[in-house]
Structures are given as structure tokens and as C-alpha cells.
Amino acid sequence: MMDILGLAFKNLLRYKRRSLLTGLLITVGVVAVIVFVGLSGAFKEAIVGQITDAVLSHLQVHRRGYMASIDNLPLDRMIPAAAYKRLEGVLQANPAVTAYSPRIKFAAMLSNYAQTTNVRLNGIDPAKETAAVPLLPSRVRHAAEPGRLLQPGEVLLPEVLTRGMEIKTGDTIVLVANNKDGSVNGMTFTVAGEVESLMGPGGRDGYLHIDDAAALLRMETMEISEVAVRVKDFDGLQAIADGLEAALADMKTPRDTPLFELHTWEALSPFYNVVRMIDLMALGIQVILIALVLISVLNVMMMSVYERVREIGTLAAMGTSPGRILSLFVAEGFSLGLVSALVGSALGMGALYVCNLVGVQVAFGRAGQLFTLLPRIAFGEVVLTCLIVLAVSVLASLQPAAKAARLEPVEALRHV
Amino acid sequence: MDIVVFDNVTKAYRSGEVTVDALRDVTLRIPEKSFTALVGPSGSGKTTALNLIGCLDQPTRGTLTVAGQAMAGMSRRQGAAFRGAHLGFVFQDFSLLPVLSVYENVEYPLRMIRRMSKKACRPEVTRLLASVGMEDQADKYPAQLSGGQKQRTAVARALVGQPALVLADEPTANLDGQTAQKVIALMKRMRDEFGTTFVFSTHDPRIMEQAEVLFHLEDGRLVDTQAAPGEVDR
Numbered sequence: 001m002m003d004i005l006g007l008a009f010k011n012l013l014r015y016k017r018r019s020l021l022t023g024l025l026i027t028v029g030v031v032a033v034i035v036f037v038g039l040s041g042a043f044k045e046a047i048v049g050q051i052t053d054a055v056l057s058h059l060q061v062h063r064r065g066y067m068a069s070i071d072n073l074p075l076d077r078m079i080p081a082a083a084y085k086r087l088e089g090v091l092q093a094n095p096a097v098t099a100y101s102p103r104i105k106f107a108a109m110l111s112n113y114a115q116t117t118n119v120r121l122n123g124i125d126p127a128k129e130t131a132a133v134p135l136l137p138s139r140v141r142h143a144a145e146p147g148r149l150l151q152p153g154e155v156l157l158p159e160v161l162t163r164g165m166e167i168k169t170g171d172t173i174v175l176v177a178n179n180k181d182g183s184v185n186g187m188t189f190t191v192a193g194e195v196e197s198l199m200g201p202g203g204r205d206g207y208l209h210i211d212d213a214a215a216l217l218r219m220e221t222m223e224i225s226e227v228a229v230r231v232k233d234f235d236g237l238q239a240i241a242d243g244l245e246a247a248l249a250d251m252k253t254p255r256d257t258p259l260f261e262l263h264t265w266e267a268l269s270p271f272y273n274v275v276r277m278i279d280l281m282a283l284g285i286q287v288i289l290i291a292l293v294l295i296s297v298l299n300v301m302m303m304s305v306y307e308r309v310r311e312i313g314t315l316a317a318m319g320t321s322p323g324r325i326l327s328l329f330v331a332e333g334f335s336l337g338l339v340s341a342l343v344g345s346a347l348g349m350g351a352l353y354v355c356n357l358v359g360v361q362v363a364f365g366r367a368g369q370l371f372t373l374l375p376r377i378a379f380g381e382v383v384l385t386c387l388i389v390l391a392v393s394v395l396a397s398l399q400p401a402a403k404a405a406r407l408e409p410v411e412a413l414r415h416v
Numbered sequence: 417m418d419i420v421v422f423d424n425v426t427k428a429y430r431s432g433e434v435t436v437d438a439l440r441d442v443t444l445r446i447p448e449k450s451f452t453a454l455v456g457p458s459g460s461g462k463t464t465a466l467n468l469i470g471c472l473d474q475p476t477r478g479t480l481t482v483a484g485q486a487m488a489g490m491s492r493r494q495g496a497a498f499r500g501a502h503l504g505f506v507f508q509d510f511s512l513l514p515v516l517s518v519y520e521n522v523e524y525p526l527r528m529i530r531r532m533s534k535k536a537c538r539p540e541v542t543r544l545l546a547s548v549g550m551e552d553q554a555d556k557y558p559a560q561l562s563g564g565q566k567q568r569t570a571v572a573r574a575l576v577g578q579p580a581l582v583l584a585d586e587p588t589a590n591l592d593g594q595t596a597q598k599v600i601a602l603m604k605r606m607r608d609e610f611g612t613t614f615v616f617s618t619h620d621p622r623i624m625e626q627a628e629v630l631f632h633l634e635d636g637r638l639v640d641t642q643a644a645p646g647e648v649d650r
Binding site: 003004007010011013014310311314316317318319320321322323324409410413 | 467493499529
């Protein structure tokens with residue numbers, strides 16, 4: 001085997017410029033795949049992190065049927081207090097859950113005494129919410145008191161409203177809301193700051209204290225719209241969600257259907273489609289790499305066979321078996337792929353290292369928040385890319401190699 | 417004992433609509449360990465006869481036996497195995513592998529065909545290189561050699577597997593007269609040293625003189641046989 005590879009390398013060096021150009025083409029392809037996968041992975045990680053850590057958390061629990069009407073923020077599909085207690089027990093008992101935050105979500109009329117508009121609001125327990133979505137405080141601007149999210153009697157309003165209505169921190173506003181029975185209630189609040197907008201559901205909501213929300217909606221017992229849950233192992237999210245769903249399965253509605261429904265961030269955020277698109281683009285660039293390797297190796301090996309017909313005849317005449325001749329040419333394609341893949345991997349990983357040193361920044365969200373990407377690629381991804389290159393190189397060499405092996409020695413020896 | 421036996425061998429080729437008989441009913445025997453030449457003008461059938469002996473081609477009619485093995489019905493794989501085990505080849509244009517050194521070229525049949533280890537090959541390759549006077553050039557590449565040196569290397573490569581028979585198609589055609597004589601003398605010496613049968617084709621009268629057995633071909637037919645006493649029994 002080593003002999004065949006040794007001879008293959010020597011034959012590649014025989015046509016230095018051609019081998020170099022083909023190798024360079026494959027190398028560039030491998031570098032492109034590694035850099036793209038590294039950068040897109042870091043972008044995904046940063047954006048998914050932002051969405052889950054600043055708005056959604058990792059998964060959410062709702063009463064069954066709530067998600068179907070979530071755009072209306074229905075108050076008649078809340079989790080009853082007793083059921084929430086049991087849900088809390090399940091969440092507290094699960095070691096995979098690091099934090100959870102109950103929310104009361106509702107729509108209200110907002111008045112600054114001069115103008116009125118509608119607003120979507122989340123009633124939250126500030127401590128629990130900060131634990132479940134740790135980046136929420138970083139979205140607050142012009143805070144009344146740095147480091148404090150909000151306290152009872154305060155409201156955080158979305159920046160799109162504060163700017164339009166010229167509401168400032170410290171101003172008093174009135175919130176008017178209908179409760180689930182249809183009766184109207186109004187309360188005054190002090191603006192504690194503005195919340196930066198983010199893409200996706202909940203990205204333009206305001207916040208107030210959960211007790212204030214319950215009071216505004218005249219709840220006799222606390223009912224919860226959703227519970228945001230943060231887990232320890234993000235990569236094992238689906239398994240954790242499945243475990244929680246199983247643990248909650250015995251809690252039924254009067255119609256004997258499960259009381260709760262769980263959704264991971266993928267089902268809650270439209271950005272998941274962007275993630276899938278990025279994955280698709282990564283697959284696309286791998287397909288381009290495959291095409292690049294296939295065409296370049298096929299071309300170089302066909303030329304190699306065509307130029308060495310007489311030499312193949314000599315090898316066959318000396319007693320080299322057709323299988324051995326086939327291996328010789330496949331080994332050439334393999335060697336070309338191997339060297340190119342190794343060099344490309346080294347350069348690609350070097351490029352990612354440089355990106356990490358330099359710090360690639362991307363803007364995300366309406367506010368154009370800057371994220372520094374930390375591109376990296378799993379070793380398995382690099383190995384997979386190399387294996388793809390090697391497999392395609394061998395595949396591309398097979399046809400020319402088979403042609404060489406099939407040459408009739410007597411005709412090959414006549415070739416000039 | 418005859419190493420090659422042609423019995424009414426005919427080889428026909430299709431050339432467009434026409435069938436050309438390159439060899440016609442040739443019957444001949446080549447004695448073992450002989451130094452045999454196939455002679456004749458271009459198109460007489462010398463190369464065709466060598467190709468048939470070398471198992472590179474199959475007779476259209478008749479029977480051909482080489483080293484006790486009937487050539488008919490051999491598959492390509494069997495043919496390659498037979499050539500690797502019993503035959504050596506010397507080509508008019510030397511046909512050394514340009515990417516291999518002299519040593520590696522001679523080593524090739526042992527390493528790549530007989531799959532011997534590098535260590536096991538070394539004594540045989542060194543001995544052959546010494547025999548053909550190329551031991552000092554072992555590290556050189558074909559492009560750095562003269563025509564005579566290339567052909568000496570090719571002779572060493574042909575002999576390295578200790579074949580029963582070496583076939584040489586016009587081995588001196590690309591050499592000057594003096595070098596050609598030296599190469600023929602070398603081949604003869606190798607025959608004496610290793611007991612290998614040499615069969616070569618030529619149309620050079622000076623080279624023909626060196627042959628012990630001489631088959632004269634014309635238009636695919638065997639027209640004359642000359643042999644030293646006791647060499648050919650027809």
C-alpha cells in the first residue's frame with residue numbers, strides 16, 4: 001500500500017503545475033467549507049443565545065391550546081394556580097432545569113395622558129425572569145436605577161412606544177386592560193426604562209411586576225400565561241423537554257387531554273428557519289466542494305491516463321495486474337485529495353483562529369446590537385470534510401483508473 | 417527442451433473491412449536458454465510473434481505454448497500473472513518509469529508485481545545492477561542516463577524476477593552501433609550468467625550475427641530458420 005501511495009505521490013509531482021493548481025482548487029474549497037461552517041456556527045450560536053437568553057428562554061410551558069391563540073394573548077387559557085403549583089414542583093424536582101419564570105401575558109391600552117396606544121405586556125417576577133432570561137437587563141435602557149430591573153408600580157416599555165410617544169423614564173402612564181370576564185381596569189405606573197426591541201415573539205413587549213399584572217387583571221388567584229424554563233444543557237434540550245412532558249403527562253384537562261404543552265425555542269422563534277437556512281447553506285457549500293473535487297480530480301486523472309497510455313502498457317506487459325493498475329491511479333487521486341484536504345483543513349482552522357484573534361463583529365436586531373463572533377469548528381466536522389474530499393477524490397479517480405486498467409497492453413504499447 | 421512452441425499459429429487483425437494476417441501458419445520451436453532472434457523487414461510479423469509469446473495477444477488459430485503453458489483462453493488477470501512470473505520485457509524505447517530511480521525501476525517487478533518487501537528485494541536488485549554495470553548509477557533517474565545506460569537498466573529490470581524468458585522488441589533500434597553491440601553482448605552474458613532464454617526481434621544484420629537461433633519472417637510467414645548445431649530440432 002505504501003509503495004502504491006509512494007509511486008502515486010511521485011507521479012503527482014511529475015506534473016507539478018497541474019497537480020498544484022488542482023490541489024489549490026480543492027484546498028480553497030476545504031478552507032471555504034471550514035470557514036463558513038465555523039462562522040455560520042458562531043453566528044447561529046450568538047443569535048440563538050441572544051433570542052433564548054434575552055426573550056424566550058430555552059423552552060416554554062403553556063396550558064394546552066394557548067399557543068394556537070398566542071397572538072390574541074388569551075386570558076381564558078391560563079394555567080390555573082393549582083396546576084401551576086404542581087408544574088413548579090415538577091420543574092424544581094428536575095435537576096436539568098436551572099431556572100424558570102412564570103409570566104402573565106396580556107394586551108393593554110397605554111396612555112401618557114396625551115396619546116393612547118395598545119401594548120403587549122409581560123407580568124414577571126424580576127428575580128425569576130432574570131434567572132430564566134439573563135440578558136433581559138442588558139436590553140433595558142435609561143433605567144431608573146442601574147442594576148434594578150423593575151419593582152411593583154413600575155413598567156418597562158418597549159422602545160418603539162417610548163420614542164413615538166415621547167415617554168421618558170420617570171413619567172407616569174396609565175395602563176387599561178380587560179380581564180377575562182371582560183371588565184375593564186386601569187392603573188397608573190411609573191416608567192422604569194425602555195426595553196430594546198428584538199426580532200421574534202416577545203421582542204417588542206413591555207414588562208411589569210407579576211403582582212401588578214394580576215391586580216390590573218383583577219385575578220382572584222394568580223393564573224399564569226406561560227412559564228419560561230432555562231436548562232443546564234442546551235444541547236440536550238429536546239431530551240429534557242421530552243422528560244418534562246412525560247413528567248407532566250398525568251396532569252389532565254376535564255376532557256382527559258394533557259393540561260400542558262411544551263415548546264422549545266425552535267418552535268417558538270421564526271429564527272429557527274434562519275438557522276435551518278444557514279445549515280442548508282452549509283450543506284450547499286459542501287455540495288459545491290464535492291462538485292469542485294469531482295470535476296478537478298476527474299479532469300486531472302483523465303489527462304494523466306491519456307498521457308501515460310504507453311507507460312500503462314509497459315506496466316501491464318511487465319505483469320502488473322489490472323487491479324494493481326487501477327489502484328495506482330486511484331491512489332493518485334486519493335493522494336491529491338489527501339494532501340489538499342490536510343492543507344485546506346490546516347489553513348481553514350488557521351483562518352478561524354485569526355478570526356477569533358481579530359474578533360469578527362455582526363449587527364443583529366433593530367437596534368443593530370453588535371455581537372463578536374467566536375468562530376470554531378468541531379474536530380468531527382473537519383474530519384468529515386476531509387473524508388468527503390477523500391471519498392469524492394477516490395470516486396472521481398475510479399473512471400480514469402478503470403479506463404487505465406482496461407487498456408489492452410498490446411494496444412497501449414503501440415500508442416505514441 | 418523447448419520453451420516456446422508455435423504450432424500452425426495464425427494471427428489475424430481486422431483493419432476496417434479487411435482482415436490482415438500478421439502471422440500465417442507459423443510453426444517453430446525456441447529452445448530453452450537459447451539466444452534467439454526473430455528477423456525480417458517491417459511488417460513481417462516479428463512484433464506480433466513477440467506479443468503472442470509475451471501473452472499480450474492471443475493467436476487466432478493454432479496452438480502456442482510458452483514455458484509449458486498453453487496461451488489460449490487466458491484471462492487478462494491470468495495473463496498478467498503469467499507474465500509477472502515467467503517473462504521479462506525489454507522495449508525499443510526502454511520504457512523506464514521516469515519518476516523512479518534506476519534502483520527503483522529494477523526493484524519495481526519485485527515490489528509491485530511479486531509484492532516482496534524492500535529488504536527482501538535489495539540483494540537481488542543490487543546483484544542485477546552490478547551485473548549490468550549500473551551499480552554506480554543506482555540513484556540516477558532515467559532522464560539523467562544515456563541510451564545505453566537506460567537499456568542496461570531495462571535489461572536488469574527484465575531479469576530481476578529471474579524469468580524463464582526475456583522478450584526484447586528491437587532492443588537496439590534506438591542505440592548507436594557500438595552501444596547496440598554492447599547491449600546485445602550484455603544480454604548474451606546475462607543468458608550465460610542466469611540461464612535465461614532471450615528472444616529478440618531485429619532487422620540489424622550486425623545484431624542478427626549474435627543470435628544462436630534465427631527465425632526469418634516475411635509477410636507473416638516463417639521463411640527460414642538458422643541455428644547453431646543442436647540448437648533447433650525441426
